[in-house]
Amino acid sequence: MRNPPLTPVLAIDIGGTKVEAALVDTLGVVVPNSRHRAGTGPLATSANLADAVTQVVALTLAALPYESVLLGVGIGCAGPISLLDGAVSPLNLPVWRGFPLRDLVHSLMPGVPVRLRMDGLCITLAEHWVGAARGFDNVMGMVVSTGVGGGLILGGNTVSGPTGNAGHIGHIEVGGFDDPCACGGTGCLEAVASGPRTVAWARAQGWTGHSGEDLGAAYSAGDPVAARAIARSGRALGQAIASATTLLDLDIVTIGGGFAQVTPDLFSFARASIALRTEFDYARRVRVVPSALSGDGPLIGAAALVHRASLVPEA
Amino acid sequence: MRNPPLTPVLAIDIGGTKVEAALVDTLGVVVPNSRHRAGTGPLATSANLADAVTQVVALTLAALPYESVLLGVGIGCAGPISLLDGAVSPLNLPVWRGFPLRDLVHSLMPGVPVRLRMDGLCITLAEHWVGAARGFDNVMGMVVSTGVGGGLILGGNTVSGPTGNAGHIGHIEVGGFDDPCACGGTGCLEAVASGPRTVAWARAQGWTGHSGEDLGAAYSAGDPVAARAIARSGRALGQAIASATTLLDLDIVTIGGGFAQVTPDLFSFARASIALRTEFDYARRVRVVPSALSGDGPLIGAAALVHRASLVPEA
Numbered sequence: 001m002r003n004p005p006l007t008p009v010l011a012i013d014i015g016g017t018k019v020e021a022a023l024v025d026t027l028g029v030v031v032p033n034s035r036h037r038a039g040t041g042p043l044a045t046s047a048n049l050a051d052a053v054t055q056v057v058a059l060t061l062a063a064l065p066y067e068s069v070l071l072g073v074g075i076g077c078a079g080p081i082s083l084l085d086g087a088v089s090p091l092n093l094p095v096w097r098g099f100p101l102r103d104l105v106h107s108l109m110p111g112v113p114v115r116l117r118m119d120g121l122c123i124t125l126a127e128h129w130v131g132a133a134r135g136f137d138n139v140m141g142m143v144v145s146t147g148v149g150g151g152l153i154l155g156g157n158t159v160s161g162p163t164g165n166a167g168h169i170g171h172i173e174v175g176g177f178d179d180p181c182a183c184g185g186t187g188c189l190e191a192v193a194s195g196p197r198t199v200a201w202a203r204a205q206g207w208t209g210h211s212g213e214d215l216g217a218a219y220s221a222g223d224p225v226a227a228r229a230i231a232r233s234g235r236a237l238g239q240a241i242a243s244a245t246t247l248l249d250l251d252i253v254t255i256g257g258g259f260a261q262v263t264p265d266l267f268s269f270a271r272a273s274i275a276l277r278t279e280f281d282y283a284r285r286v287r288v289v290p291s292a293l294s295g296d297g298p299l300i301g302a303a304a305l306v307h308r309a310s311l312v313p314e315a
Numbered sequence: 316m317r318n319p320p321l322t323p324v325l326a327i328d329i330g331g332t333k334v335e336a337a338l339v340d341t342l343g344v345v346v347p348n349s350r351h352r353a354g355t356g357p358l359a360t361s362a363n364l365a366d367a368v369t370q371v372v373a374l375t376l377a378a379l380p381y382e383s384v385l386l387g388v389g390i391g392c393a394g395p396i397s398l399l400d401g402a403v404s405p406l407n408l409p410v411w412r413g414f415p416l417r418d419l420v421h422s423l424m425p426g427v428p429v430r431l432r433m434d435g436l437c438i439t440l441a442e443h444w445v446g447a448a449r450g451f452d453n454v455m456g457m458v459v460s461t462g463v464g465g466g467l468i469l470g471g472n473t474v475s476g477p478t479g480n481a482g483h484i485g486h487i488e489v490g491g492f493d494d495p496c497a498c499g500g501t502g503c504l505e506a507v508a509s510g511p512r513t514v515a516w517a518r519a520q521g522w523t524g525h526s527g528e529d530l531g532a533a534y535s536a537g538d539p540v541a542a543r544a545i546a547r548s549g550r551a552l553g554q555a556i557a558s559a560t561t562l563l564d565l566d567i568v569t570i571g572g573g574f575a576q577v578t579p580d581l582f583s584f585a586r587a588s589i590a591l592r593t594e595f596d597y598a599r600r601v602r603v604v605p606s607a608l609s610g611d612g613p614l615i616g617a618a619a620l621v622h623r624a625s626l627v628p629e630a
Binding site: 080082137138152154155157159160161162163164165166167168169171172173174175176177178183184185186187239242243244246247248249250251276277278279280281282283285313315 | 395397452453467469470472474475476477478479480481482483484486487488489490491492493498499500501502554557558559561562563564565566591592593594595596597598600628630
């Protein structure tokens with residue numbers, strides 16, 4: 001008996017520093033040797049970025065196995081995005097404002113269905129499919145890294161929002177903080193608890209390191225400023241999760257991203273903050289756990305837009 | 316040609332001071348003379364409350380027109396609630412903690428389907444059906460009164476949450492406020508912007524009135540403390556709405572409840588606060604409008620749990 005032909009999805013992930021693509025199979029596994037990456041660098045023009053997308057898509061398509069059928073294309077992109085016209089305006093890619101990403105990708109593979117969503121939503125789909133949120137239907141997937149992003153699955157379905165921007169947990173307010181945010185707000189979670197902002201706060205208190213990795217090492221070595229910095233960001237994460245789960249009645253929150261790995265104690269501080277923050281049983285029950293995804297997570301999530309299409313209503 | 320028989324829903328609304336019931340028809344209209352009410356008073360025991368429910372249900376059932384068929388029963392109740400066992404624990408009815416409300420109502424009308432949700436969700440369904448949110452699919456319905464409650468419709472479907480408590484907008488944090496909240500938190504929207512809390516803040520600043528109505532009158536007469544109090548609560552409402560719409564990508568927020576009518580300027584302050592709070596186009600686009608429901612709103616919303624059942628997934 002022959003194996004049926006593969007029906008992979010071509011997944012694309014676009015962030016502040018790189019463009020990646022890969023084929024992802026029906027079990028949420030990246031097809032060997034199909035993953036390709038192009039750096040985007042701070043000097044990249046809009047055309048450079050478009051070329052990078054074109055290039056990684058071509059390389060990935062070349063890895064399509066004989067007789068396999070491309071089921072569709074899933075794109076995860078940093079927000080904000082616009083589902084109406086498939087254009088993207090990632091905060092951290094200033095040369096792309098209203099860039100017609102979905103049209104570009106469509107032109108590379110005519111006739112193949114293309115779905116676009118925010119990267120935070122894709123991560124959440126990946127956690128729900130093959131990660132730490134398996135078996136839960138009310139999920140917030142968070143990424144704590146250069147920024148703070150996220151996505152939502154409520155009642156088993158993704159929540160994209162009509163414009164595609166639901167899940168921006170980084171821009172809800174946390175009480176007791178007045179850090180200015182790039183979005184125009186004050187005391188946004190991202191302005192407090194992102195990796196760079198946590199490092200900047202520690203430096204303002206006299207700590208002399210430079211990166212999240214440095215801060216994690218200092219924390220482990222017992223540096224008191226590093227301890228206060230990580231407690232502060234963990235507390236802010238917990239307060240934001242408490243607000244979100246009070247509003248949304250979540251089962252589980254997964255947290256990935258580089259800065260989420262600074263120390264496991266970041267999670268302890270967040271959990272303690274939730275416990276302090278609310279007496280509602282339904283809010284206190286929320287689980288806050290580390291991501292269980294590999295580095296393939298964002299691509300698996302982008303592929304889930306097609307492989308798990310029934311969870312992704314049209315906007 | 317005969318009119319088809321009526322298929323009304325028996326709607327029940329339970330709040331901090333009263334129990335109401337009525338028959339609501341398929342167009343969202345209360346059947347004449349079917350609405351009944353019983354006060355619950357601060358001294359009511361758990362049994363008194365149960366008797367009040369039993370009594371208003373019996374009076375309302377007696378109004379069921381000849382040959383009409385009861386389609387079901389919808390109950391809206393102040394939260395928290397527990398959908399798993401149909402029990403309720405309204406914050407402002409302390410004698411009911413884990414009270415089996417759904418079972419009680421079921422025992423009064425055996426064989427008739429009974430659905431229970433939070434009152435804030437019911438209000439939101441009513442705004443979406445016959446009120447200010449008609450034609451929108453991403454809605455937060457708010458009530459600003461003794462407390463601050465709400466409900467959510469996202470992508471055209473209600474979001475109940477697995478325990479039934481999604482929509483508690485009153486307990487998300489607003490930055491820059493440190494008012495203690497009954498839920499155990501600090502700086503919750505409800506602790507700042509409810510009617511009684513706004514009045515209490517004004518009194519702490521030297522104003523001598525006693526009620527939300529007094530405060531509205533003082534505001535209209537140009538009292539400077541009343542002006543600051545209402546601006547403060549409006550600002551907090553706007554900040555909370557900004558957080559919610561940043562996270563959820565809402566189309567419209569409706570605000571009802573007694574204190575929402577203190578002055579139309581409350582809405583202006585809230586809108587100005589949103590505009591100040593965020594530069595994201597998708598968040599700034601949210602409309603903030605007064606409720607368009609009559610006093611029948613909560614009952615119409617409870618009836619919508621059955622009449623509009625396709626919008627209310629099972630939890």
